[in-house]
Amino acid sequence: MAQHMKYYYELTISCSPHVHSRTTTRTVMRDVILALTPALAGSVYFFGLRALVVTLISVASCVFFEWAWCQLMKQHCKIYDLSAVVTGILLAFVCPVTIPYWMIVVGDFFAIVLVKMLFGGIGKNVVNPALAARAFLFSWPAAMSTWVQVGWENRAGIVSTADAVTAATPMAALHGGDLPEASLLDMFLGNVGGSLGETSAALLLLGFGYLLLRKIITPRIPLAYLGTVAVLALLFPMGNDRLTWMAAQLCGGGLMLGALFMATDYVTSPVTKLGQVIYGIGCGVLTVLIRYFGSYNEGVSYAILVMNFCVVLLDRIGRPKKFGAPKKEAAGR
């Protein structure tokens, strides 16, 4: 054929399409990290510099474990997609600021190696690594439920946590059927006790808004989740003030962090529209059930973990009806 060719260029052959959107896994993860930054800053403000140190250690060990695993197993290392960083931040966010440093490293090992890499790495894990690691870390219940009072003067030291003043979180009151002492505004802004990154509904919502704006996630799961909790709280309030009860349920505990950042985790949530809505409703119902009837104050993490297992089923239910399908035939099988 060469004799017909006037010029010779090194042409690349590949299948169409030949252009690509600018969004890559790395930019998605980068945007999630950016969206979590306000909550991290708030955490440092409320709980002191230890919050930042815990988060940094968590991030560093997550990235290290993923890298080490890939080296050990001779796999293509994908730490540059930043997904391990997100896991690290999220795990730190669901732990108390007083958590011993060794314990968060153990949690990171559990999240990355056991939950993520053993199942095949990014995209293959069944449950949310950060939440699974948190459930695992409850093997040390005392360390995992020591809540410090907010405020710079009560803060836990970077080296020793002995000076920290402990206090109950609003969830303890809610679990007992009472409205918490903290004002709703404080709960909304995050000026209450709780896990490192979960307290400020306002800052989490700010990050969520950014993700919506960047079209990283759709509001389907958070709306279904928060909506379900709100409706159930309104229908079955404890005390007289329905609206305050509902608001306290929404802003209290890990609900905002869970609904906005954990339940929306791509890998462990359904991909179909209908599946996502059912998933959100399921998370909401389970959360309220655990909060009302469980012996533990908070139900968000377990609700999401349980729903993670239902994803395959929900995606099957939610299959869209294909273009040109006969009217009566349901989508797929």
Added chain:
Amino acid sequence: MVFPIFGGVHPKDNKWYTENCPVVEFPEPDIVVIPMSQHIGAPCNPLVKKGDRVLMGQKIGDNAGLCVPVHASVSGTVKAVEMRPHSNGTTCLCVVVENDHQQERHPDIQPRTPQQVEALTPQELIDIIREAGIVGMGGAAFPTHVKLSSGLGKVDTVIVNLAECEPFITADDRLCKEKPWDLLEGIRILKKILGLEVAYIGIENNKPEAIKTLKRAISTKKDIRLEILRTKYPQGAEKQLIQAITGRQVPSGGLPAAVGCAVFNGATCKAIYDAVYQGMPLIRRIVTVSGDIVMEPRNLLVPIGTSFNELLEAVGHSENPYKVLSGGPMMGAAQYDLSVPTIKGTNAVTVLGHANRYVVESARCIRCGKCIDACPMHLMPVLMYKALYTGSIEEMNSVHLMDCIECGCCAYTCPAGVPLVLSFRSGKHQIREAAAAAKVKV
């Protein structure tokens, strides 16, 4: 009334490169290479042999069955009848004509007066269209006469596709701006053949000038309706355009005629006009030669058989091309040999530079579901990709792999860079092979 289509994406349309470049007649090349297969169906048998003299517009290949003839696009001497590379990636029997630059027309090419055209019956018109070698000029190259004769009596809506949703391409846009009358007369011929009162034009709103020109040309006549669609890729795909204009969904595995529709590309309508009024067979077409590294992007009126090399030379490029595509960047085919000729379905040649390099090592799906939102066929690319890995034909059919139109929306939007279209093509190939094997057994 305009209906929304499912899914879709919004790639940069990049029409600004060429939308204001008037169509320029490409100087006749010294050699044209005319493939015997430029359409879907049986390839033509060459009617000339080496050493014959051919005239411009002379039929040089034809065959029985699902086939349309091909014509010489220049006058000159047949230098060879041999296998040459084809822009679909294979090789194909081609008639190579050395141009004598006499532009001597075949004596059969005679214009018809409007009165003569008025007197033609639908069947005579269909025969003229076949003899002129007209195929769908949007890329798929389905024989137009077959579409017409199989649609007789079944079609209640005729749609003219001027959506041109592929980035870079402005061939139809320029056609609307420069030859609106010819285009509309071509559409009226289609209407007459199919016996319809109204024809619809589907055009995207990123071509305001073309819309204005067409509106002016249609003026107060009610026989052609302009439907202005919101720009979205792949609205110009046949099934999607039917959905956008009529709200009907072509059944899975069916043809547009199943829902009473027939879709014709704008350039096809112009070719029909040329064939019926001028007697001119399809031997030239408008090709947009554009791309991010092209120095002087242009819309060219190119004789069929001109090599891509010559087109590239005419526009120039600022760096060595990374990819040269026959068609646009979403569905175009990457070329390995630039001696391939322009054929009836080549609406554009797109030259991309190295900035478009996109290589992902061991791509991993993160289940973001963006592909599902983007799929215009309401399929689930994420599950289709998984099904491929099971290797089971049953599994592949259960996720409706054969319904994929390979528009590329999923792969375009995938953040993980999973080669979705590539896998689906291979999967479809496997399904076809399995079906063929099953037939042989029975």
